[in-house]
Amino acid sequence: MWLKFLLAAGFALSLVVALVLKPGEPRADTGNRRDLAGKIDRGQNGRRLRLMTWNIGNGELESETRAHATDLPAVAQVIMDNDADAVALQELTGEDQLQLLLTHLKNQYRGYACSRGGGDRVDAVLVKGRSGSLLKPDREEGLRMGALAEARASAMSDRSARFNDVPAGDHFAAAATFRLQKYRPEIVFVSAHADAFSAARRRNFTADVVDWARSQTKGELAFVAGDFNFEVSTRNKNNLFTDDGKHDSESYAYLLKYFRDLGRDAGETSINDRRIDYIFGPSETISLSRAEVLRGAAVGRMDHWPLLVEVAF
Amino acid sequence: MITQLRLELLKLVRSKGFYLSFAALSAFVLLMLWGFYSYAQQKTGGLANEQFKYTYESGSYFNGLTFTLYSLMFAFSLVIPIFVAMSAGGQIAGERRAGTLRMICVRPVARVSVVLSKFLVVAIHTYLLLAFFIGLNLLVGLLFVGWGNLELYPGPLNLVDTPGRILRDDALWRFFYASFSGAWALLVVAAIAMLLSVLCDNPVTAVAATLAVYLTLYIVGRIEFFVVLRPYFFTTVMDFWRVVLKPEVPWPDVYHYAATCGAYIFGLLLLSVLIFERKDITS
Numbered sequence: 001m002w003l004k005f006l007l008a009a010g011f012a013l014s015l016v017v018a019l020v021l022k023p024g025e026p027r028a029d030t031g032n033r034r035d036l037a038g039k040i041d042r043g044q045n046g047r048r049l050r051l052m053t054w055n056i057g058n059g060e061l062e063s064e065t066r067a068h069a070t071d072l073p074a075v076a077q078v079i080m081d082n083d084a085d086a087v088a089l090q091e092l093t094g095e096d097q098l099q100l101l102l103t104h105l106k107n108q109y110r111g112y113a114c115s116r117g118g119g120d121r122v123d124a125v126l127v128k129g130r131s132g133s134l135l136k137p138d139r140e141e142g143l144r145m146g147a148l149a150e151a152r153a154s155a156m157s158d159r160s161a162r163f164n165d166v167p168a169g170d171h172f173a174a175a176a177t178f179r180l181q182k183y184r185p186e187i188v189f190v191s192a193h194a195d196a197f198s199a200a201r202r203r204n205f206t207a208d209v210v211d212w213a214r215s216q217t218k219g220e221l222a223f224v225a226g227d228f229n230f231e232v233s234t235r236n237k238n239n240l241f242t243d244d245g246k247h248d249s250e251s252y253a254y255l256l257k258y259f260r261d262l263g264r265d266a267g268e269t270s271i272n273d274r275r276i277d278y279i280f281g282p283s284e285t286i287s288l289s290r291a292e293v294l295r296g297a298a299v300g301r302m303d304h305w306p307l308l309v310e311v312a313f
Numbered sequence: 314m315i316t317q318l319r320l321e322l323l324k325l326v327r328s329k330g331f332y333l334s335f336a337a338l339s340a341f342v343l344l345m346l347w348g349f350y351s352y353a354q355q356k357t358g359g360l361a362n363e364q365f366k367y368t369y370e371s372g373s374y375f376n377g378l379t380f381t382l383y384s385l386m387f388a389f390s391l392v393i394p395i396f397v398a399m400s401a402g403g404q405i406a407g408e409r410r411a412g413t414l415r416m417i418c419v420r421p422v423a424r425v426s427v428v429l430s431k432f433l434v435v436a437i438h439t440y441l442l443l444a445f446f447i448g449l450n451l452l453v454g455l456l457f458v459g460w461g462n463l464e465l466y467p468g469p470l471n472l473v474d475t476p477g478r479i480l481r482d483d484a485l486w487r488f489f490y491a492s493f494s495g496a497w498a499l500l501v502v503a504a505i506a507m508l509l510s511v512l513c514d515n516p517v518t519a520v521a522a523t524l525a526v527y528l529t530l531y532i533v534g535r536i537e538f539f540v541v542l543r544p545y546f547f548t549t550v551m552d553f554w555r556v557v558l559k560p561e562v563p564w565p566d567v568y569h570y571a572a573t574c575g576a577y578i579f580g581l582l583l584l585s586v587l588i589f590e591r592k593d594i595t596s
Contacts, residue, residue, distance in 0.1 A: 003314075003425045007583040014575030023566040200364070207366045232467035234474055240537060249468025253476050254367050261475070273540075 047180055048289065049187065050310045052084040053225035053277050055270075057091030057121065059303030066093045066121045069100060074299040076104035079126070082294070082308055086176060087126040088191030088225035088279075098124050112163035114191075117171030123226065125176040125191040127161045166190055166212045169205030173226070177216065185313075188216045192226035199247035202230055206251040214258055221286065221313065224259060225279040227304065228252075233275060241274065255280050262309040266291040271303045279309045286311040317422060317430040325434050330403070334396040334438075338446050341392055345384040346453055349375070353458075369466055369476075376461030377454025378484050382558065384450045385488075386470050389495055389554070393442060394502045394527055400438050401506035402520035404431040405589065406513050415594050425586045428507070432582060435503045440496040447488050463487075465560065477560035487558050494554040494567065501547050501574050502527055504581035511589045547577055 056067040056075055067075075067089075079087055087109070092098055098113040101124075111126040161178035173192040180187065192209050195201035206228065213222040230248035231239060242248050255261070259280035263269070269277035281288075290310040297306050325331050353375035356368065405428070408414035417427060454460075463484040465477045479487060506523040513519040530548040533539050543549050553570030556563055 003423070003429055004583065004586060007425075007429075007579050007586065011576055011579035011583055014572045014579055017572035018569055018576055021565055021569045021572065023563070023569040203365055211366070232474070234467075234471050245468050249466050250365070250368055252468065253369050253466045256476055264474070 047184065048310055048312050049180060049221075049286075050083060050085045050308065051087075051189065051223055051225060051279055051281075052079065052082065052306050052308045053088040053090075053191070053227070053279055054078075054297075054306035055090040055193065055227040055277060055304040056302060057304070058301045059271060066091050067097060068300055069097060071299045071302065072097070072101045073104050074297075076101060076106075078294065078297045078306060079105060080108065082306075083128075084126075084308065085128050085180065086178070086187070086189045086223075088174075088189065089124040089126065090191065090193040090227045091121045092124050093120075094122055098122075102126075110161060112174055112176060114172040114174035115165050119171055121193075123172070123174045123191040123193050125163065125174040125189060127176045127178045127189070129161060129178075166192070166209060168192065168208035168212065169195070169201055171205075173205075173209055173212075175212070175216075185221055188213060188222040190222075190224045190226070192224060192228065194226070194228045194230070194251075196229045197243070199230065199242050199244035199251075202228065203247040203251045203254075207254055210254055210258060221282055222259075223279060223281045224255070225277075225307075227270075227277050228255075229276050231274050231276055241272070259283065260288075262288055262311065263291045263293070263307045266293045266307060266309075269293050269305055269307050277304055277307045279307055281309075281311060286313040314426045314430060317426050318433055321430045321434040322437070325400075325438060330399060331438065334400070334442055335445055337396070338388070338392070338442065339449060341388055342384060342446070342449050342453055345380070345387070345450075346457060349380050349383065350457070369464070373461050374464050375458065376463075377451060377458045378461065378463040378479075378481065378488075380454040380458050381447065381450040381488060382463065382470070385447060385491065385495075386555065388446060389443075389499075390531065393446065393495075393499060395524060396442060397435070397439050397499050397502050398506045398520050398523040398527070401432070401435045401503040402510050402523050403516040404435065404507060405510040406516040406519045407510070409514055409594070410516055418594050424590045428511070428582070428586050428589050432503065432507055435507070436496070436500055439499050439503060440492070443495045443499070444492045447492050451485070451488065463558075465558075472555060473559055479558075479560055487562075490557040490562075491554060494557050494571065497571055498551040498554040498574055501551055501577045501581075504578045504585075505547075508581050508585045508588075511585045511592070547574075550574055550577070 054075070056071060058065050058068060089101075092101075092113060094116065095113050098111050102109060102111050105126070108128060109126040110129045111124055113122045113124040116122055161176050164175040164177070166173040166175050173190050175188060175190045177186055177188050179185070190209055190213055192205070194205045209224055213224050216222060228251065230242065230251055232245070232249050232252045239245055255278075260283045262279045262281050263275075263277070268275045288309065289312050290308070292308050294306045294308055298304065353370075356370045357372055357375065405414065408417060418424060460481060462481050463479040465473045465479070467474050467476065502523065505526060506519060509519040509522050510516065513522065527548065530546040534543050534546045534548050550570050550573045553567060553574070556566055
């Protein structure tokens with residue numbers, strides 16, 4: 001009898017322990033926003049940089065999968081509402097569409113679309129470059145400085161931005177080099193879009209983008225953003241979206257060898273619960289204050305949401 | 314109970330199946346060694362670098378600890394459960410098939426003692442299998458592949474989300490922990506097999522049914538369509554054993570899933586005992 005009682009007690013005790021000790025939530029399942037402002041240490045007195053990446057193409061397979069011109073006003077509104085300092089965009093049809101977007105952005109941004117290469121779509125990079133908000137002091141600092149001082153500081157900001165094609169794999173990525181403020185380090189920001197169908201091509205493309213970004217960073221801050229089309233999360237027991245998980249593992253590992261995955265805790269960025277859009281930044285010199293996937297931002301038949309990160313340095 | 318346990322242990326060590334399970338696992342280790350060795354040679358032989366600039370599969374990556382990890386991951390999911398199911402599924406149904414169950418039950422021994430002593434023997438067998446397998450892999454890895462740190466990357470084995478490293482000595486401890494967490498997880502399969510062994514007259518039916526349930530849930534749990542159902546499968550819970558091999562062990566997860574496994578084990582055993590006590594044994 002006592003053995004049966006022992007079994008019943010073991011069963012009840014196990015149930016209680018299982019219910020009381022909840023497992024830690026998997027990172028990628030924990031919602032779409034991570035506001036880490038409370039954890040900032042170094043960045044409190046530094047500058048903040050807000051970056052966004054967004055594949056504005058469409059998931060409608062039977063018609064145009066590139067960005068739709070009709071979606072651009074909404075895209076521009078999301079960018080302006082979130083006051084992004086630099087934006088990486090993917091799947092634009094070309095230069096014409098970029099110019100249309102810049103118009104919708106009321107010319108507050110300057111942009112560059114990379115060379116087309118062999119494909120039918122291009123990546124673009126936007127840098128905020130007109131108003132004084134190029135320089136974005138911390139709230140406390142802004143209050144201390146006052147409006148006059150802020151305007152003077154704005155005038156000091158170096159608004160020039162250089163744009164480049166980044167030859168990577170068999171096509172190109174787009175890059176911008178700019179400063180938030182004079183005497184601040186240059187920021188290199190790459191907008192990339194890796195192959196959706198071949199993990200081997202993704203791997204070569206990623207290696208080239210990483211090598212290019214590293215070659216540009218002599219004291220500058222390098223950020224690589226875009227749709228890399230790979231997902232190596234432990235959530236995915238069986239990833240049906242890749243032809244070779246090993247290549248994707250190599251691609252991600254190479255990026256993490258030199259960069260930090262800033263949107264890691266922000267959740268999925270694309271339909272089918274996939275986190276394939278990334279913003280990678282320096283491992284040491286910045287602190288992450290916010291990483292958020294803007295879930296309500298997609299319009300029409302877009303299959304990606306924008307990823308927004310804010311860092312202090 | 315102690316006498317019963319001693320008798321069951323004696324039966325275990327005299328059975329051919331006991332030695333067959335160790336022999337089969339040894340053969341699996343040799344197969345893995347051949348595969349791992351040839352793969353490592355191919356990847357470090359310069360062929361990989363012709364197509365790609367970078368790979369983490371360097372000479373330091375391929376070492377005895379990585380070999381043990383790969384071998385253990387694959388064997389745990391698909392090989393060792395077969396032997397555990399065979400061992401547990403044959404306990405009651407095997408006695409019934411051999412005509413010895415009636416004789417055991419007419420003795421002045423509580424039926425709960427019979428079931429529990431048989432399950433304890435299965436538990437010992439399970440632990441020995443896993444400990445032997447890990448030990449053999451480490452030994453073979455040391456002798457034929459060499460030592461180093463355990464380097465982990467996201468993607469393969471689905472173990473980590475970011476690249477990580479476990480130093481050699483720490484990694485050895487982790488494998489020691491894995492022998493316990495793995496054995497505990499496998500006891501869920503053993504408990505299911507024990508229940509089916511009580512229910513079925515034929516040990517082959519009990520073992521086949523156990524493996525069918527295990528493999529069905531294991532495969533279904535890996536199909537994206539059933540992602541909502543996945544947390545409710547015991548095969549998902551069993552997967553907790555490997556988190557002790559992460560660079561930072563999430564202990565709350567370990568305790569939670571180990572307790573959930575415990576609920577399965579004790580619950581199924583209790584059910585087995587209750588059914589066995591009420592069963593009319595006519596053969």
